[in-house]
Structure formats: structure tokens, C-alpha cells
Amino acid sequence: MVVMALMRTVEQMAEGDTAEFAVASASELELVRRWCEKTGNTLVSTLMAEQDTGHVTVGRGRPRNPGSMIPADRMPGARLWLYTNFHCNLACDYCCVASSPKTDPRLLGIDTIQALVTEAADWGVRELYLTGGEPFLLPDIDVIVRACADRLPTTLLTNGMLFRGHGLRKLQAMPRQGFALQISVDSPTAEVHDSHRGAGSWERALAGIRVALDEGFTVRVAATISAHDDPALDELHALFDGLGIPRADQVIRPIAHQGVAEEGVAFTRESLIPEVTVTADGIYWHPVAALDENALVSRQILPLAPALDRVSELFTQQWSSATATTSMFACA
Amino acid sequence: MSKLVGAPLLIGAVAYTPNVVPIWEGIREYFDEPETAMDFVLFSNYGRLVDALQAGMIDIAWNTNLAYARAVLQTDGHVRPLAMRDTDATFSTVFVAAAGSGWSGPGDIATRRLVLGSADSAHAAILPLHYLREAGVDVDHLHIQRFNSDIGKHGDTGRSELDAIDAVLAGDADVAAIGITVWENIGRGDLMPGMLEPVWQTETYSHCMFTALDTLPESVYAPWVSKLLAMDWEVPAHRRILELEGLTRWVEPHLEGYNGLFAAIKEQGVDARW
Structure with missing residues (x-):
């Protein structure tokens, strides 16, 4: 009778929703499989106990091709x-x-970076993002940038205070060419920015943006917004507009509840569209979760390709069951 | 009435499942071009939908066969049928009994306990009686049980047909009348092995229809219908909509398929409004 239960329940569910059904035998499981195929629904998972009894999760509609929904x-x-450092x-x-002057640098190093970038380009990675920590604390950051930008379009995230x-x-x-700086500015005036990042940091970030623009660099700006602060988005955009930063290069995002943040948007690996992230400690699902053991994909950094394959495979698996809750978190 | 210049075409439909929203959002996106731009309004029942069409609140109604017939009858035929699903052109009703009954044909149904779906479901209540009568069954003396589970939605939810099947499986009725869609969704019985078998199937008839009033200018509806008919199963974005809506392609109206329903409405005194 499992098919009657499916007909009564699944047909009335919204696309993407799931429901669980008991199955009493292997043949009932097969009926569920065939019914899903016939009616355009999805057998998301099976949890069979001994003697062929168990539960199945069925989703309304077919899993949507992530390529049709994600750029x-x-x-x-x-x-x-x-993470260079x-x-x-x-x-x-x-x-x-949780970066600070006292944090262990945990450098990736130019040799590892070169190997990673070579593998990434061969695998099909389209863009590189260098972040930290503050990459401009590295004496060879210019060499690292050139090694990256020679292979793939590269963006370097910095606080812009060390120019x-x-x-x-x-x-x-x-x-x-093929290189951009992304500089953090969190508010249209110094008060909020400095309250999170330290006295004088807003002035120096603004000065850094002007230096980079004067030097002919493409500059993007990124604001991290706390739920407790007035976002003053109109004023923030006006500030960035006034600096000559195109709207497409103005990134505004919430605080992520990771690292030392005591507030912010909470994520799990399953709730994030992955952006593969390499640190000296391993390969992670996403840059906002680069300290999160639950987001660790591999302790082994090289070779990179197996981790890229693994993340793509895991994402495809999770997409069919969690489409409704998977979201992008824009770090850049 | 005629559409306001520059305004999107307004389509009305009935919200019988939560999926009606993504279906129509997908259709709206597909039509998002200057000549065919559209929006949609969802109603809770087909009575209100047909009222709204006549009142000029909407340009086109996505009608069931009964709603189409009522629109025709209430306007003295001043409607313009536009398009239907391929599955609407070949709809039918299947009479099913518990496996092993050995019954076959309308004669075997005449002496059994028949269970029907919602009274306003053309495929699960109105047309089964019409086709049995046409086949010589004295329907006035049939033992009939009804499940009026989704009145107002013309059987769209399928719930009354599942109730009817359950009655047969429980032994409370002998034969259930269900739409071909439900029968197909249980694999013509294969997905409920050893439980059901078909007794008789009606001839094919027409089901749902995009319906406008005949005052809607051709310059307004023609580009929209043309684009509707161009929806392609081989295009993944189109296929998602087609699959959720239960068709493989949109087709021109098959009006001859409504003759049985118009006759049934007259025979059974079905209310012209609901």
C-alpha cells in the first residue's frame, strides 16, 4: 500500500519538499523507486533496517539541475x-x-601555492581568491600574486592598510591585468568600522583604496554588516560610488557565525554552496568555514584535484535533498 | 473586454496543490517577452474562476472540462478555446475492481456497487455515469457511493479517486471510477501488484482547456498561444514545467471531445454554476 500513501502525500507537496515513508520489503522499495521514476518525483534516500524493512525519503519533483539555478x-x-596566511x-x-597579530601565521608558501594553482587551472577552476589573515604581511605577496595571476584571474582580499x-x-x-584587490570597508563613516576593526582603520582603508585606484588597480570593496549596527546601505553605496567603484564591485554581506564572531549567520556544510578553500591546515568546503572541522574536506592539500572532485560529488548528492536550503554566501 | 495596452495578459487558474505556484511562476518566466508577457491569479475553486473570466477580471482561464463547459453554457457560447495539454485530448475514465474479480465491460459494472469521486469531477463522477448510460447500463438503478472530497476543484486533487480505490480495496465497494491519470500513476495497476484490475475504460474525451471570451482580440491571444505551443520537452527548463503540469506538449483544442460532457450535463441536470 506504499504507493497509495505516496499518491496521497507526495502529489500534494510543494516542489522540493520531502516526506518519509515506511517500506515493509525490498519489493516495496522497488515499487517506490518505480513510482518516483514514473511520476517525476525523487527517491532522495533509503534507510533500510534488517529484513528489508525501513524508511525512504521521497521529494516532490525531480532534482533541479544546479546549473540552471547557480551561475x-x-x-x-x-x-x-x-588562505595565504x-x-x-x-x-x-x-x-x-580568528586572525590577529598573535595568530600562528600557518603559511601556505609560494611552492605549495604554485603547485595548487597549476592543478587548479588544469582541473577547470576559473578564478583564484587570496585571503588571510592579511596577505600584505607576507614579504613575497607580490611573487605569490604574480604566480596566481599568470594562470587565472585572481583577487586579493586585504584591509588596504599596508600600502x-x-x-x-x-x-x-x-x-x-587579470588581478583585482578587494578591500574591506564596513560602514560609511569611521565609527562602526572602527568599533569592529580598531581605531583609525577606516581612514587607512579609505586611503588604501585611493592609493590602489591611483596605481591603476581594479578595486572591489566588501562590507561586513552586523545585525546590531545600522547598515546605512544608501550612505555606504554613496561612499563607494564616490570613490568610483562600480556597483557590481560593491560586495555587502552579513557576519558569519564562525571564528571569533559571537553573532552572525549560522551555516552548516550542507547549507552552503561550496567554494573550495585551501589553508595550511587542509582543504575546506567554504572560506567562511576554514576553521570548522565539519567543513574539512581533506587534511592533505596536494594533490588538489581529488578534493575538487570530492566536493563536486558531495554537492551533487546534497543538491537533490537540500535544494531549498542551500544558499550562496558571498565572500567576494 | 480587451486587454489594456501594455498590460500583461492575466491568466486565472485554481490552486489545487502548492505546486501550482512554481508551475505558474515558471510559465510566467517562459512568456516574459514584450509580445507575450503574462501574470497569473489563483482562485480557490473553478466556480470563481469562471465568474472572473466572465467579469473581465482575467483574460484567460485555465479550465477543467467542466469549467470549460460551464463557461460555454453561461456565455451562450461566446468563448474562445485556445489550447490544451496533449494529455487533455486523450483523457478517459477507467473502472477498476479488486484483482481477481474477473469482471469485464459495462454489463459487469451494472450489478455491482460503484464508487465515484467528487460530484463535480467530470472524469470520476459525471462522465462515468454518462458513458455507462450510453453503453446501456440503467444508471438510475445503480448502487452508487460517492466521495465528495474536493468539491470546487473538479477532481484536480485526485483525492476522491484515491478514496474510491481505498473503498474497493477495503471491500466497501466493488468498482471504482478513476481518471486515466491516477490509473497511469499506479502503473495501470503494476505498482500495486495483485490489488487492482481494470474492468472497463471509456472512450477518450477532452479535459482541460485554456479559455478566453470571444472578445479577446486575436492580436492579444495569438502570440501567447503560439509561444505556448512552442514549449519543448527537449529543453530542460520547459520540461520541468511540462512534467509538473502533466503533459509532453501543448496542442490545439480538440472540441469534439466535449460532446459527451455537454450531453452528460443535460442528462444529469448538472448545475451550470458551482
């Missing part, structure tokens, strides 16, 4: 994130990887 440049494997000149109170002295010379040595 090609956001599909798993399109982006590769590299974890130490930072700031100690932001919401940092998703002086050696930092400025390293910046000036970076390529203008």
Missing part, C-alpha cells in the same frame, strides 16, 4: 580560495578565522 562562475570548483595586523571582533613603504612597493609590483 557558472559560482558552481563548485569555479572558485578556489587560498592567518596572521593579521588587525583583530576584528567578527573574524571568521606604504615595502607594502606599497609590493603593491606596485603586482599586475594590473
